[in-house]
Amino acid sequence: MTDYQLKVHAESFGAVAAEYDRARPSYPIELLDTIEELTGRPLKGATVLDVGAGTGIATRLLRARGALVTAVEPSPGMAAQLHAVSPEIPLVKGDGNELPFHDATADLISYAQAFHWTEPDRSIPEALRVLRPGGALVLFWNLKDRSLPWLAEQEARLSAALPSYHYYGLMNAVTEPLGRYPFEVHNRVLRWERRITVEDVITDLRSKSYFAVAEPALRESVLAEERAALLEVFPDGEVTEPYSVDLTVAVKRD
Ligand SMILES: C[S@@+](CC[C@H](N)C(=O)[O-])C[C@H]1O[C@@H](n2cnc3c(N)ncnc32)[C@H](O)[C@@H]1O
Incomplete structure (x- = not known):
């Protein structure tokens, strides 16, 4: 993706x-236990900035654990949705490349x-600046298990139909630069699954940036084909989606 395409995709979420x-999937509760284990501190009472908070899916989990969490989000549409659902969560308009917080x-x-x-070359130094000594940068992604036939087939259909389809296997590329900074880096993978309806699979797809930036007629025809293909595999309309959470915890050295 060019820088321009990346920007268009990054800014596409407000509309969906x-x-x-x-x-969109939430995260398994073991994730919070593992974050506490790898950071060596309880979330309860910790000052947390949840950057790219979106609609607050992870922010709410962190807050429920007792973290003093502020949501940081650049997209007005995503921030508005977060505020509508969770008005009690402090929310700041901001970008990870230029965090609006003191050292x-x-x-x-x-x-x-x-x-x-x-941009890791900007967002990592920004995180180091804003973290206290011993603080941690916590990065995680929900990834679907693409080895399952129905998910592999779905991926083949989407990549053929949508010009900007992409799968996020990019985690190593964006976490690898952490090694150049004064961090102690830990990685974990946590497996979990959720059961949802075919209609919610379609809604989830609709919220992906590669659908959000697609031309509306193309988007609707690809989604209609996807619904039909899923109903062939899951005639009762219920889908089990397997995920792994790819977690990186980078603890700032004193
Ligand atoms: C895939 S969503 C993740 C939302 C939420 N954290 C979750 O777990 O569902 C990605 C979010 O990152 C935001 N974003 C895009 N560019 C960003 C940047 N440079 N800094 C911080 N957030 C950014 C988008 O607006 C969007 O809300």
Whole structure:
């Protein structure tokens, strides 16, 4: 993707914020346990900036654990959805490449499904600046298990039909630069699954940036074909989606 295409995709979410909040997967509760284990501190009472908070899916989980979490989000549409659903969550308009916070003020900076939208050469130094000594940058992504035949077939259909289809296997590319900075880096993979309806699979797809930027007629015809293909595999309309959460915790050295 060119820088321009990346920017168009990164800014596409506002138009699909309601669909995003309704159908995107949340994260397994073990993720919070693992973050506590790898950072060596409880989330309860920790000052957390959840950057690229979107509609607040991860922000709400962190807050429920007792973290003092502020949502940071550049997209007005996503921020509006977050505020409508969770008005109690402090929300700041901001970008991971230029965090609007003072030096050494956060215990944790989290990016749920969002760090790949930043420029690591800017967002990593920004995180280091804003983290307290011993604080941690916490990056995670939900990834579908593409080895399952129905998911492999879906991917083949989408990549043939949509010019900007992409799968996020980019995690290594965006986390690898952490090694050049004063961090102690830990990685974990956590497997989990969810059961949803075919209609929610379609809503989830609708909230992907490669659908959000597609021309409307193309988007609707691809989604209609996808619905029909899914109903052939899942005639009762219920789908089990297997995920792994790819987690990187980078603890700032003192
Ligand atoms: C895939 S969504 C993730 C939302 C949420 N964290 C979640 O877990 O569902 C990616 C979010 O990153 C935001 N984003 C895009 N560019 C960004 C940047 N440079 N810095 C911070 N967030 C960015 C988008 O507006 C969008 O809300």
